[in-house]
Amino acid sequence: MNKKKILVTGCAGFIGSNLVDKLTNSKNNIVYGIDNLNNYYDHKLKKKRLKKLSKKKNFTLFKIDISSKKNILKNFSIIKYDYVFHLAAQAGVRYSINNPDTYLKSNLIGFYNILEAAKKINVKLFYFASSSSVYGDKKKFPISEKFNTDTPKSFYAATKKCNEIIAHSYSHLYKMKIIGLRFFTVYGPLGRPDMTPFSFLNKHYQGKHIDIFNKGNHERDFTYIDDVINFILILFEKNQKNMNSNYEIYNIGKGSPQKLLKYIGQIEKTSKINFKRNYIGPQSGDVKKTYSSIKKIYRITNYKPKINIQEGLKKFINWYKKYYKIK
Numbered sequence: 001m002n003k004k005k006i007l008v009t010g011c012a013g014f015i016g017s018n019l020v021d022k023l024t025n026s027k028n029n030i031v032y033g034i035d036n037l038n039n040y041y042d043h044k045l046k047k048k049r050l051k052k053l054s055k056k057k058n059f060t061l062f063k064i065d066i067s068s069k070k071n072i073l074k075n076f077s078i079i080k081y082d083y084v085f086h087l088a089a090q091a092g093v094r095y096s097i098n099n100p101d102t103y104l105k106s107n108l109i110g111f112y113n114i115l116e117a118a119k120k121i122n123v124k125l126f127y128f129a130s131s132s133s134v135y136g137d138k139k140k141f142p143i144s145e146k147f148n149t150d151t152p153k154s155f156y157a158a159t160k161k162c163n164e165i166i167a168h169s170y171s172h173l174y175k176m177k178i179i180g181l182r183f184f185t186v187y188g189p190l191g192r193p194d195m196t197p198f199s200f201l202n203k204h205y206q207g208k209h210i211d212i213f214n215k216g217n218h219e220r221d222f223t224y225i226d227d228v229i230n231f232i233l234i235l236f237e238k239n240q241k242n243m244n245s246n247y248e249i250y251n252i253g254k255g256s257p258q259k260l261l262k263y264i265g266q267i268e269k270t271s272k273i274n275f276k277r278n279y280i281g282p283q284s285g286d287v288k289k290t291y292s293s294i295k296k297i298y299r300i301t302n303y304k305p306k307i308n309i310q311e312g313l314k315k316f317i318n319w320y321k322k323y324y325k326i327k
């Protein structure tokens, strides 16, 4: 059997490292990762993720910035990848309000470079990370892939929407098989410190209050990392055999939104702490509610997310306390 050469960009990131971890479990996969290991958040977390991956014999890391077309084309000319999972991006809605340049560089120029390089070597399938934020504020729920995405509320969301449009043009023009994954608030061990529950616990243990935007009237469709990876792996398996069209978009969510205040209460109960709370107004760029329809992804994968919020928070908090040696 021919081994599959698979590239995961953003392999030192939260979702990327978990994907590499599972893909490398199959001896039939040779997995490569690209990441520039940037300092958007605590570098030690990326190091920790890569330490685990470095033990895998079928994994190779390339430290490259995807905004360098020259370096990306060179890399793709050396290794003829069969499949690409493009997850590298400048993530974060709030950070994009004051730092748009880095989003332009990584999410638009970097995205284009990876897509163009993938086209040149005729990859068999190209996956890329989009985001639930492309939907903007919606009044009807759950949100299906067919809903309008013309009114993103942040520059981050706008870059993800652009990725989808550019990807569509490539699939149309060059018959590339492309799949966009709209992730809904992914959380779990060794996750992102700029997102809850990680950011709330950090604030608490630094003796600080937590800011509760929009006075806690937000709702988020928190999706546990293992469920996200299971969705991707099953989809990958199915897509290799058959695809209905050359271009597809899927929501990757849990399909059960959590009210923020109730969610904060659950973190407090599970971790046996009480947050100092600071209720403030809405943050520009934030959407009020996310709630994913998972009908479309279920039809293909026959998979429903298994980890509910109580279990997911418990797993995260256990990991957090062990990692930071908190009694």
Ligand SMILES: NC(=O)c1ccc[n+]([C@@H]2O[C@H](COP(=O)([O-])OP(=O)(O)OC[C@H]3O[C@@H](n4cnc5c(N)ncnc54)[C@H](O)[C@@H]3O)[C@@H](O)[C@H]2O)c1
Pocket (backbone or CB within 6 Å): 009, 010, 011, 012, 013, 014, 015, 016, 034, 035, 036, 037, 038, 040, 046, 064, 065, 066, 067, 086, 087, 088, 089, 090, 091, 092, 105, 106, 110, 129, 130, 131, 132, 182, 183, 184, 185, 186, 187, 192
């Ligand atoms: N985590 C979520 O809830 C969520 C939700 C929606 C969409 N997404 C998207 O999913 C993808 C993965 O997100 P994540 O949570 O793992 O984020 P992450 O920040 O943990 O991972 C992104 C990785 O990409 C790398 N990277 C960034 N810019 C780069 C560049 N110019 N060159 C090379 N590497 C670069 C970073 O170093 C990082 O390791 C991103 O595209 C993100 O926008 C994530």
